[in-house]
Amino acid sequence: MTEIVLFHSVLGLRPGVLQAADQWRAAGHVVHVPDLYGGAVFDDYDEAFEFLAKYGGQAELLRRTDAAVDGVRPDVVYAGYSNGVISVVHLAASRPGARGALAFHGSVPVRAVDADLWPSAVPVQVHEAELDPFRDDEANREFAETVSSSGASYHYFSYPDVAAHLFADPSLTGEYDAAAAAAMHGRALEFIAACEDRGR
Template structure:
């Protein structure tokens, strides 16, 4: 099975993120879910983003890199929203990466250098998510798909941002189930 690192969104390592990790483990994968917020979780995206502004994105990236330092090189990186930044950076820069699953976010590949040959990517988001649609993520995802031979963009009906976190009011069970199904199929090929 596959080694996976799952990075949480701006609301922290919530029960819903941990639940998604358990679903992957239940399918036989080894999943690491580092807590980049040192135990803090937030009930709203606004509160989580306020905490992020205190820490800073560079510190989150440093914590993400430190969290995987002792792990095998052959890892699939999964990120939810804010976690995409760490997942994408490591998929692009850490030798041996086996793939990336980017949920509700995508940053331009130029932030971290060229996308490495042979590293597949899957981007998942709700088609009317205002964060994904209006903050540049959708354009970055389309550019990634154009640039990377084994990259796909999956858009789901709806407008929720953190749609795959069962502990949040933004949860969409149908979309989350399809995300899980597609992620498991992706991991089986790694």
């Protein structure tokens, strides 16, 4: 059993995130799914980013991230969808004891959360659509180099011919890709199991 904290995307705590958490619970894991938006959920990215800016931007996002793990044990796997990866990188870099980090739909450099180094004991798995409209190759490269230079394990998975961003959320009409989502969740479960073995 692994304990996991799963953070939602800029669109809020959508059904796709909750379904992922249920899959991991069915596999025997404990999953926390914080709602950093207080119930607000969006279908439109522009509206979601506007909401995020109004409530205080990244500074407030990270404050709520820290509050969300208050009382949660430190030896967990952090996972995040899209904008939730900011929370993942922040916690893995600043809160000692993490077992692993899962970045779904992109990654961010550690300097984006005012960190300099990646913990050598925290393996990383990144997933992203090959044709993701939000894809940032420079950010991915910088994050990969920082993780790898620390000595931590780093694996990047690109999903060929997938042009959507949140392709793993079945509630997003026009973005969901069942095959890519299944592959992503399968790889994530293998990663989580490996993190569990490391903790024994």
